[in-house]
Amino acid sequence: EVQLVESGGDLVQPGGSLRLSCAASGFTFSGYGMFWVRQGPGKGLVFVSHINSDGSSATVADSVKGRFTVSRDNAKNILYLQMNSLRVEDTAVYYCARGGVPASADYWGQGTLITVSS
């Protein structure tokens, strides 16, 4: 069974940093690209980042470029999102998802909540 479990969510002050993790199991992690998608309180889904299966290519949304970095450890089956210079508007539930079919996320974790507030 495919499982994705996010962790690392917390309350952080503006300007702070946080690293999210997504532990994957039930599939060959190194064979799939992975997504981070966020959802602000009462709002819609927003693409944050994508990384390919071997980690050689990664993209992030313009809104987080220069502040967020996506990476992965295929030996440990973990996806990461390093978030720096956090802003109030980054407050959201952050989901990791598997890119199991073309340009789509076929399995999603339950999400982890980041609250950026002073």
Place this chain on the structure above:
Amino acid sequence: QSALTQPASVSGSPGQSITISCTGTSSNVGGYNSVSWYQQHPGKAPKLMIYEVSSRPSGVSNRFSGSKSGNTASLTISGLQAEDEADYYCSSYTSSSTPYVFGAGTKVTVL
């Protein structure tokens, strides 16, 4: 403001069919066959319902179908059931520097 435009809400009675539209541009929906649809129940993670415009993942009911014409994609739910009441989001690959974009979501209500 989302790059993909969806109606805020759509409603229908049990057994009816409804269609949700997703309008973009030639830089996203119209330019690629990479439109996906996700269903999200309150407090739950999204679930992939349609990918590549009209393909259904294993396990998704054939009551859900997708199509595209020009810059507009559509999700049709036939034989509407109470469990279909949820938010639905379209997504597309784009040629912009942010490679994927979502619509703002459509709330489906089963009357």
